[in-house]
Amino acid sequence: MLLFRQVTFYLAIAGFAGVFFLVQDMRRKPPAPPPAVEPARSPFPAxxxxxxxxxxxRENVKIAAPKPALIQQVAVAVGSKVKAGDTLLQLDDRELRARLGTLRAQIEALRAALHTDRVLHADAADQLVRAEKLARDRVISDDEKKRREFAVQLAETRVGKTDADIAAMDAQLRQVQTELDILTVRAPRDGTILQVNVRAGEFAGTAPTEPLMILGEVExxxxxxxxxxxxxxxxxxxxxxxxxxxxxxxxxxxxxxxxxxxxxxxxxxxxxxxxxxxxxxxxxxxxxxxxxxxxxxxxxxxxxxxxxxxxxxxxxxxxxxxxxx
The missing domain is CATH 2.40.30.170 (Efflux pump adaptor protein, beta barrel domain)
Structure with missing residues (x-):
């Protein structure tokens, strides 16, 4: 019995000692590992x-779309070297090209109408010359001569109106051509394409979360x-x-x-x-x-x-x- 108490006492002391050394070991901080790469140091005294x-x-240029449209073609890739004016993106222009064809057909129809109006004007002018000769010979009345003069004026007015219609159609044609040119996104200056964040078939908005392309001069x-x-x-x-x-x-x-x-x-x-x-x-x-x-x-x-x-x-x-x- 006495031997058992002595063994128990020594085991308790050993347990307390083990716990003490374990706590001390846990409190000891391990040395900091060396850096994977030596940090850069300044070569200057201060x-x-x-x-x-x-x-x-020259700082990077963030390329954006001038108007919301579907992207029809991406003409460059990352690393492509471009000159100012080179095509970068082609936006969907099918609707504008259809309008362009319609306007050209309307202009051709107006030009044909203008040719007809000029022929009618020439005929009315010829009739007036004949009427004036007949009026001098008292063959026709003055009223008939007046009607021929009004016919000439009417023909001149129709020619002027058709000319104005053609000019208006030409202005609309130039506007559509300008809008078509806007849908072709071109490089604003020489450089290298650093990023392309869009693909053909995607929709390009005017306020994207990231630029469609990034252009820079990496030389x-x-x-x-x-x-x-x-x-x-x-x-x-x-x-x-x-x-x-x-x-x-x-x-x-x-x-x-x-x-x-x-x-x-x-x-x-x-x-x-x-x-x-x-x-x-x-x-x-x-x-x-x-x-x-x-x-x-x-x-x-x-x-x-x-x-x-x-x-x-x-x-x-x-x-x-x-x-x-």
Whole structure:
């Protein structure tokens, strides 16, 4: 019995010790895993960090439809190089082409009617000449001569009206031709098709959720860097900067200052970092760069470091002057 109590006592002590060491082990934080990719570091003694986005130098053009219509044909594909005026999209134009054929037929009918009216006018003019000769010889009365004069005036009026009808039809024909030309969406400038978000047979509205196409010039790229508004005062125009592609911290891309967009906007370009702030506003700065040997693509994110003139001096509360009362 005594032996059993001793064994139970030692087992209880061992259990308490095991629980103690288990709790201590659970409280011990594991070391943080090393980053998958070494983060980019600034080459400047003092700098302002920003997130950048590669884009076409002349900025991308979002192609839209001029009016709601069914898409009949998509004339380009992603990567196609186009010149200004080249066809990008053909909207459904069957109804307008039918109207065009109808107007042309009506114009031909009016031209035939005009020819008839001119013949009648020539006949009435000839009858008037004969009537005037007969009136001088007192063969016909003055009333008959007047009727021949009115007949000539009526024929002239009919010729003028038919001419006006033809002019009106020509104006309608030109309007339909203009509407037909509008239904052919053309490239506003030279460039490369970066995105095609529509297919033949789909309906194109005037306010789509995304552009039908995106056109840009990828031969020359620029970086749109976004600096947090809290650091906007640290950015000085004309300062050099460098960029690093995501996942490549060894190859830096020299940047040349172009301009500062003088309008602070809500942050839209997100890096995906779990600690990233999204409820902030940013100042956009444009830099140009020369194409390196490594391939670059529009829409790639880069880490940007902008040189700062001098680092901020740390001001301690003891050094802050106190205004005398």
């Amino acid at each position: 700098s302002v960090a920003a997130t950048g986005l590669l884009e076409a130098a 020359k790229l620029q970086v749109r860097a976004e600096v947090d508004e809290q650091n906007a005062a640290l950015v000085e125009p004309g300062r050099p900067a460098v960029a690093y592609l995501k996942g490549d911290t060894q190859r830096k891309l020299p940047l040349r200052f172009v301009r500062i967009e003088p309008f602070v906007i809500p942050k839209r370009s997100l890096t995906g970092d779990s600690a990233e702030r999204v409820d902030t506003r940013v100042l956009q700065i444009i830099f140009e760069l020369d194409r390196p040997e490594v391939p670059l693509y529009v829409g790639q994110q880069v880490d940007v470091f902008i040189e700062r003139a001098t680092p901020l001096s740390v001001v301690s509360p003891a050094n802050v002057p106190v205004a005398k009362q």
